Amino acid sequence: MSLKDLLSPFFVWQRAFEKPYTTLRPTLDRPGAPAYRGFHINITETCVGCGSCQTICQNNAIDMVAVEAYAGRAGDSGLRPRFDYGRCCWCGLCVDICTAASLRMSNEYAWISDDPDSFHFTAGVDDKPWQDNELGYRRAEGYHLNPPKRIEMPMLSAQESLKSFAEVTLGYNEEQAKKEADRCVECGICVATCPAHMDVPDYIHSIRDGDYEKGLQLMYRTNPFPATCGRICTRRCESVCPVGILGEPVAIRWLKRFIVDQVDKKDYQRILEKPIASTGFKVAIIGAGPGGLSAAYYLRQQGHAVTVYEAQATGGGMLRYGVPSYRLPDAELDKDIDHITSIGVEIKYNSRIGKDVMFESLLENYDAVFMSTGLSVPSSMRINGENHARVLSGLQILADVASDRDPGIGKKVAVIGGGNVAMDAARVSRRLGAEVTILYRRRISDMPADEEEIHECQQEGCTIVPQAIPVEIIDADNKQKVCIKWGEAKMVDDPKGGRARPVLQEDKMHTETYDCIISAIGQSSNLDYLSKELQEQLAFEWGKLTPAEYQHTSMKKVFVGGDFANRTADAISAIEDGHHAARGINRFLNPDFYTALEKQEN
């Protein structure tokens, strides 16, 4: 024992004359670090209720609960996370996975309450003092628990694609599809948004499992056109996909296509459900487009005898005559239609109602009639000179190309319009070797066409002139040419909200000469096959009508669907109309069964 060892310990007293380490009121004097993982904050306005936080929570501390204020919002499940602080371990994974970046943590860490229920709260809905806290844990920039970028779709190069009408998109391979399928968070918001309510999360799941036959079965439950929709669907699902809020949405459409691509047509019969035994009922369907065939498929599944009347020589309607084959090859459309006919749906081609068969006779001979004749008449611009011979309709050009006819467009064309038909007409014209200018009255961002289509259109060398309002068509010197006069527009904000409106600037007019002008500004229905009385009776309003529940019209036996009976006028809505009408017709044919069922349920 040395003297040093006896005296050295007394150095402890040095510390007595220094500042203490502790603070007097720790929770007040020392707030949590700026990135502290404290109590949860949810910006409920940005939250879409995808439930990823609930999924990732390893302690089941998060429940998604319905919040009145957000019920029924588009692209929103109406649910918000509720936290159980008896279970939460403040790991912050919920913040990391949050697709909308709405969930975050405050740096508040002290909370005293004598009400145990207050530790069970819906962040952002139940009022908590830290809700407006600026600091706290946020997901760091560049940190992801889910890849934000989608797998690029392999595509033909623009030069390559211009050479032929070959399909532009090449489809995912298995590895790509699995990787893309992996990005899905299985929230199901897409299911609610999809007009056909396709079971998206589950068929994506089947890709991850590699069980494509199951995927196909799932798709056929709600959609008998998976090959088609896998290529040209307007995919409203992707626009609400929460993964797309911070990154790119899951490529739902391409995944759907991938499943179909994996299954051979000849296996369809084996994989998919067969119709139930015949019921003896007969249903007539007018129009073999997506709406009509969808109704036909599901009615046939229910055991009814189905006959489809189609004016054209082949089925598919707008899918065949309105969608160019570089987007939807005929073989793929045939894959869908062939399966529908293979289960016993009879399609009578070249049978125009009102000419070959009378509508009234259908009413007489069938137990129910489903009409889905779509929008087949191009709208007119109602400007002077519109009836010029070199003003062609976009729809006509597409139909011509689909039927291998030469539309005779020349070498320099102008396309008027900003919808998908305009883009298709432009791209078809490019493939036919023309130089294409697209005139659109609003901005490119206002175009109703698919963003992808606009992009590809530009890639393929079409010039888009936005804010160009056509005012007059003028004869050119040459009969084979035509002049168009158009004025530049400036966009004026609508004071009542709504989209900005273009206003013509009369001092900025241009006149150009083209070989032809393709007008693609919309379509309307052709109801010539119905007598005036019937049109009146069915309550058509300017070529459209709004059906009652189950697509039922005011006429007892008649159901409608498709573009002329809905607002959205796209394939997937038509398909859902058909499916819905099939359900309605089934109820209509078996009223006793359904009333008994309802009684049982009540």
Place this chain on the structure above:
Amino acid sequence: MIVEGLGGWLSKVGNFSLTLLIVTTYGLLMGAFIERIIAKVQGRIGIPYRQPFINILKNFFKRTAISHGVMFYLGPVFRIAGGIGTLAFVPVIYGDEMFSNFSMAGDLFLVIYFMFFGQLGMALGAGESGHPYSAIGIARGLSQMTAYEIPFALAVISIVIQYDTLSITQIVAAQQGGWQNWTVVTNWVATLAAMLAFLGMMGYSPFDIFLAPQEIPIGPPTEFHSAYLGLMQLNRALFGATKLVLFMNLFFGGATGWVELMIKTFLIYMVAIVIGVAFPRFRVDQGIRFFFKIPTLIGIMSIIYVQMVLTS
């Protein structure tokens, strides 16, 4: 005469009650102050001054639901009785009739007895709990006490010889007239022995053997609870202060006023603290061996010193 005697007695009891109150309060306050000093060394702010009072009040308002037998509960009662008893015979303020308590001719012996009494009561009570740790704790406490009592007793004997009296009041009286008359100066050997024993008596490191929570966690503070723990805490303040007053009286010239008392007792207390915060704890055998060696030796030396130097 009888009436007068009774009246005197009554006023003595009243005076003692007042002393008791003052000493206890002082003990609690000084406890908090010492805690804050220790905290300062440890880099903390420490407890507020009201904390000891709050602790005791809280404990007094708690009730117990289990029973280990009568002796178990009598332990703390014995303990505080020992504390009060010790104080009763220690004159607190020299020359002040009011705060001289029941000081009398042989009070020094009585006080030493009472100091032991509380510990024994505690030993019986804690032993009743039946937990082996209690037995170990008691064994440790009693062995350490025995060990430090030896140098302490030797030192006391030394000053008893020196002042030729068993009355604390007279011992204090003998030290009046300036610091050069204090025992610490006149008989520094005995004071040294007593102060080393004092380290053991106060139970700070390195002699906190019987409290050692890392070794025997189930000691008295854990076994007793509610009001019994309150009694023990109260006693700790009271008994601690009383011991300090006793040491002040025996070795540091006593006090003629409260301020003097506070300064002296605080400084005496600090001796234990200065060492306590710096050292770890001895093992029980090391601790006992320590007291049997140097302090005992010094104690014997102090008697020799008194015999040879002071009384010759």
Place this chain on the structure above:
Amino acid sequence: MTQLTGHSSALDFAQPEPVDMASGKYVKLWQGPQHPGITGNMSLELTLDGDTIIDCKTHVGYLHRGFEKLMERRSFIQNFTVVCRIAVPEPTFNEYLYSHAVEQLSGIKIPERAIWLRTMNLELMRLASFLMWIGGMSGAFGQYTVPNWTTAYRDFVLDLFEEMTGARIYHMYIVPGGVRAGLPDGFEKRARDIMDGAEKLLDQVERVMFNNAVFKARSKGLGIITPDMIDPYGIVGPNARACGVERDIRKDEPYLAYDQLNFETITGKDSDAYERAYLRLQETRQCISLIRQCLDKAPKDGPFQADMPNVLHWKIPAGETYVKAECTRGEYGYYMVTDGSEFVRRVHVRGPSYTHAIAVMERLAVGNNIADIAGLMVSLHTYPPEIER
């Protein structure tokens, strides 16, 4: 003084003669599971002859949360919030090893910046853990001043963690694929300030705690580990290094950025409680130097996370791996088996406390005074939570 009843030496593994309890000469004492002298919920069943221990049995099971089993029912990302709880005072090593095992099995390569941030995080953790340990060592022998200082400084290190990771104890910072965030603004300066302070503190601690007569009297000669015990008992880390065996995974099989850091393995001579404590004090100083080196060398920007799949349904190909790292107590290992599903098939966590607190402790305790058990246990640096995964 160390005399093993029924055993000729520490390497005699024969079953000892049972103690004749009926003779009334002996007392059985349970140190734990609730005991301030035990470093967690664990129990030592001591047989005493007077104050001397003649037999010691370690009992565990008070802390069993079944992490290894829990992990089999949680997805790969969820597990990362669970593993940190396996060793409470230094969760980061669990986070790192778990993440590393997952990365190995799934073939993820983490970016350079993540490697450095991980290294720094681990060293900060080591520093925090050692600071707490020094306090524990001091406190086990009844010196309460040093624990207050070191835990205060540990808290300052935890402040750094709080800034860096958002939490003080369960940082959950090292995530499979990298780390969760870069360093916040001004972190480096604050870290350097705290390192300077910690260095000063360690000098003070050495003066007060290690140059202390009573501390030496208590700890010297207590629980001697001889070099021939190392292999049979599986002793690792500072406990092994203190008796001169140079064994440090950071040097032997460098992982993360350790091959780019400048440090030497510290060894001692006789592994008694004092030597082990002093060795750890030096390693704490080494930690500070390593953290400074990390601060110097770590890239300031760049990605800190590898490209990850969607963790919500993350499947890892079938395989098995064993990864290890040098934690404060020695080799810490994770053995992981995957079967290609979304869940891990089996995880085994190898914590050094298992041998240290059971086999080694049982043997070293015999012959010692009951008062020394706490000090002995702390000097082995054991964490009961990692015994029971």
Place this chain on the structure above:
Amino acid sequence: MNTVDEILDYAIEQEQLAADFYEDVAQRVETAGMKKILLDFAEEEKRHKKILLAVKTGEHELTPEQEILDLKISDYLVEVKTSENISYQDALIIAMQRERAAYNLYNDMAQKVPDGKLKHILLGLAKEEAKHKLFFEAEYDERVLTDN
């Protein structure tokens, strides 16, 4: 037509005539839907008439200073005739062009009178018609020019 009241009476009458016109066409169209739309147009005209009546009694102030957006859609469209199977697009065109004509009429008249109360009223009426035109043009922009 020299006093304010006379001008207002004329304008009110014009609105009534417009309403009558739509009602008349509505009688002749074949589909119920179209009939409903035309009757809606007639209602709209009656609403305009009410506003003008309110102006006359002084309950409503005309605001000739107000800037009204001119989408200039109707200016470049072909003339459309009413028929039994008139479409919604055509009906809107007719409505727009009628409002435009009225606007032009009041505007021209205002150019011819000296500054004063009368001019104020005429310009106010012109702006009122511009508002009506905007209503129909916005409807056309919204409903008909969807893809265009």
